[in-house]
Amino acid sequence: MKIYEENNSVVLEGVEDFNIKHIFECGQCFRWKKEENESYTGVAKGKILNVEEKGDKIYLNNTNLEDFNNIWHDYFDLGTNYTEIKNKLKEMDEYLDKATDFGWGIRILKQDQWEMLISFIISSNNRIPMIQKAIDNLSKKFGKFIGEYNGKEYYAFPTPQELSRASKEEIRACQTGFRDKYIKSTADAVANNNDNVYGYSMLDTEQCRKELLKFNGVGPKVCDCISLFGMQKYDTFPVDVWVKRVMQEFYVDEDMSLPKIRAYALDKFGELAGFAQQYLFYYARELGIGR
């Protein structure tokens, strides 16, 4: 892979296992929006970035080599060999063989722990477009203005302090619905009790899970998503309706409970369970498997 800077952009030439549609639409993130030219613009780490694909080149627009080295290299998990991961998954069974071919360019982003905590509380019993809307509203209302890009204004995700200053009613006004009380309670807990969510990455998967489950509005599924997308716990397997469908279609009985599906997958996919989950989720959702 060749990396160089030109015209306020960083170009990645010949990067393996990288497809922007797969990455941004596999359900792991909520703040990346597709532009008219098929590129994606989003906010992460308090910066606005646009990502564009042209042939075998990936253009990271509105950034420079310094930010690439400090932020984006890690954010896009470019230090991990996804070819190797996919090959191991392919050897497991025919369904993963298909799913990894289908979503060949997926990478699990290393996103902000706190942002994942609140985002996936909002996700509970909700739809993806509604989740995106609520997060946008919260950011616009309580986050810092970062700047403009391509004629649009962008805001950072609010910090724990910024969000805890909001009332339950103000949070609800951002279209969070009945989850308003969960968000308020969690924001207060993190801001006031100094619950150090940024330290949970250092804990092992089980300890991390126990800490996250203490928050109001965080159950098994939400907890697994935060662990996987915010804390690099790859030996987790979030089971939502889509994953339940694809698992029942290919692996287990119709009447198996969610906790048992989770246990089954952890046992079967082991250290790679989180990666398997992403490929299966994207495969199931894009193809409408089980509906």
Next chain:
DNA sequence: GTCCAGGGCTCGC
């Protein structure tokens, strides 16, 4: 009106 979404909480065993 009915159904459903990247579920969580509470209770009873």
Next chain:
DNA sequence: GCGAGCCATGGA
């Protein structure tokens, strides 16, 4: 530690 009900909002 489980399973079963109950709870909840907004869009299609």
